[in-house]
Amino acid sequence: MSWSRAGINALLLFFLFIFQESAVSKINLPITGFSLYLAILLGLMALEDRFGAVVLGFIGGIILDFSPSADSPFGKWALVLTLVGYVVAVNGESIGDFTKRPLTFVIFVCAGSIGTLFTFLAFGVLLGENNGALGHNLVMVFGNSFWTLLFAPLLLQITIKWRAKTLTSRERA
Amino acid sequence: MAAGGSNRSRLLVIILIVTSLFLITLDLRGVSVTKSSRSATQSFLAPIQRGVSDVFSPVGSFFSDIKNFSKTKSQLVELKAANARLKTQLVFNEDIKGQLAKLKGVLNLAGRGGYKVVAARVIGRGSASTFSQTITIDAGSTDGIQKDMTVMSDVGIVGIVKSVSASSSIVLLMSDPTFRIGVRIAGTQSVGVLFGQGSSRYQLELLDTSGTIKDKDILVSLGSENDRPFVPGLPVGYVVGVDKTTGTLTQNATVKGYSNLNGLGVVSIIIESPKGDPKDSLIPKPTPTATIYVTSTAGPDTTTATSSPTPIPTASKSASKAKK
Numbered sequence A: 001m002s003w004s005r006a007g008i009n010a011l012l013l014f015f016l017f018i019f020q021e022s023a024v025s026k027i028n029l030p031i032t033g034f035s036l037y038l039a040i041l042l043g044l045m046a047l048e049d050r051f052g053a054v055v056l057g058f059i060g061g062i063i064l065d066f067s068p069s070a071d072s073p074f075g076k077w078a079l080v081l082t083l084v085g086y087v088v089a090v091n092g093e094s095i096g097d098f099t100k101r102p103l104t105f106v107i108f109v110c111a112g113s114i115g116t117l118f119t120f121l122a123f124g125v126l127l128g129e130n131n132g133a134l135g136h137n138l139v140m141v142f143g144n145s146f147w148t149l150l151f152a153p154l155l156l157q158i159t160i161k162w163r164a165k166t167l168t169s170r171e172r173a
Numbered sequence B: 001m002a003a004g005g006s007n008r009s010r011l012l013v014i015i016l017i018v019t020s021l022f023l024i025t026l027d028l029r030g031v032s033v034t035k036s037s038r039s040a041t042q043s044f045l046a047p048i049q050r051g052v053s054d055v056f057s058p059v060g061s062f063f064s065d066i067k068n069f070s071k072t073k074s075q076l077v078e079l080k081a082a083n084a085r086l087k088t089q090l091v092f093n094e095d096i097k098g099q100l101a102k103l104k105g106v107l108n109l110a111g112r113g114g115y116k117v118v119a120a121r122v123i124g125r126g127s128a129s130t131f132s133q134t135i136t137i138d139a140g141s142t143d144g145i146q147k148d149m150t151v152m153s154d155v156g157i158v159g160i161v162k163s164v165s166a167s168s169s170i171v172l173l174m175s176d177p178t179f180r181i182g183v184r185i186a187g188t189q190s191v192g193v194l195f196g197q198g199s200s201r202y203q204l205e206l207l208d209t210s211g212t213i214k215d216k217d218i219l220v221s222l223g224s225e226n227d228r229p230f231v232p233g234l235p236v237g238y239v240v241g242v243d244k245t246t247g248t249l250t251q252n253a254t255v256k257g258y259s260n261l262n263g264l265g266v267v268s269i270i271i272e273s274p275k276g277d278p279k280d281s282l283i284p285k286p287t288p289t290a291t292i293y294v295t296s297t298a299g300p301d302t303t304t305a306t307s308s309p310t311p312i313p314t315a316s317k318s319a320s321k322a323k324k
Helices: A003-022 A036-047 A050-065 A076-095 A102-126 A134-166 B003-028 B032-060 B062-067 B073-082 B084-113 B315-323
Strands: B116-125 B134-137 B150-152 B157-164 B169-173 B180-185 B191-196 B201-206 B218-221 B235-242 B252-257 B266-272 B291-296 B303-308
Touching (some): A003 A050, A003 A134, A036 A102, A036 A134, A050 A076, A076 A102, A102 A134, B003 B032, B073 B084, B084 B116, B084 B150, B084 B266, B201 B235
Antiparallel strands (some): B150 B157, B180 B191, B180 B218, B191 B201, B201 B252, B218 B235, B235 B252, B291 B303
8 A cells, every 4th residue: 555545545534534423423323323434444444455454444543543522542443443454454365356245345344343343342341441231332333233234335336436546556557 | 465565564563553552551641642632623523513413413313213203103294284385494493493492491490400501502422433422512611611510401410521622522421331420319318329321221229228219219419529520409310120139238220311312402511500409309290181081962963072180981971871
């Protein structure tokens, strides 16, 4: 991943973050809320190589750490999403080209969402945070992944097109 | 992937993890840079959230409205017929009307308690980046809001102010699993602690070993030192189930909160409370309902409606006469 593409993706993630915080969070979806930000970030990471996925994970995490309503220490999301980026990229390599396997992409992003939220909770426990009742957290995690599962098919086309547009000529070659 | 590229990405992962851990350490040690960055983000996001709130406010409760559709079906039919010509303006008008009604209720409750309040609109809800239950309101430090102030709705307590920026604040809702509040059972002096459970139900643990809890017991806030974070006497909720298990020193119960935290449009922040405790004067009183019975009279085509506060079984006698 070139640094210019990392910058463009950071800008996209920043606008997505604003949209998530000001609009998507306002919608009272049944079960629990949906993180469009996380779904698109995981989709972008799945299409990248290891280097790109890790960089995207870190940038995406830092942006998420700026959330004013976050009660976790600054840097926790960056840590979680850097690790998730690495795991996503390593597993993505073994799966192959996602653009030819849309269903695999949907399941992969959904599983990534579950994994990310559980990792976030696990780090919270390690840092001595009060995560609340386990049942409530399970509803939150699986509710979010349910909405991710529903929206991921739409996101595949968007993320593929976005990536194709931002690729440099050197990366295309 | 080539071995060189793999090593490069591993090195990058290590560098980024160390950076993240460094940031976490800074934050946990209370370095103000990280705290102020979130406050700056809040100041930046507040005007955007306020703008988006106007558009998304009717859409926001769309799904919960669908869930409660059967309950309000008859009401919807009536409203539909009456408001057909105002269809285009209806969404915004209804929204504003609802907010006004809530504001009226909030000010009414605040007035009875003698609280000095600042009204605020809910402009954001929760976040993608946290499991905690919060709302963002459009009042901040310029309006006199400070951290740890009590936030109330038209029927009772909502939560406490968690963080404040110049023009907006974040409120930790009482349903958050980390939320704790000291409560008193209205009418008795039994005190306990109420725990947030992530829903509209709460867990009550009585501190008084000799105290007892009954169904429908009403809970009011006990209050804190200097009224921060909780002012005394605000309605919190009522008991819906008493835990019968033995083996605990004190009684536990399940409580339902008065405030509907999913439908908050307008809230008030108590910036000053009266000197004395309002005791139980703010407890919601049941509104008297009139029951209407329709009685058939001697004429075959005439019916009269009588209103009575108590059910008197006169309909069957008159109806049988009419049949004859």
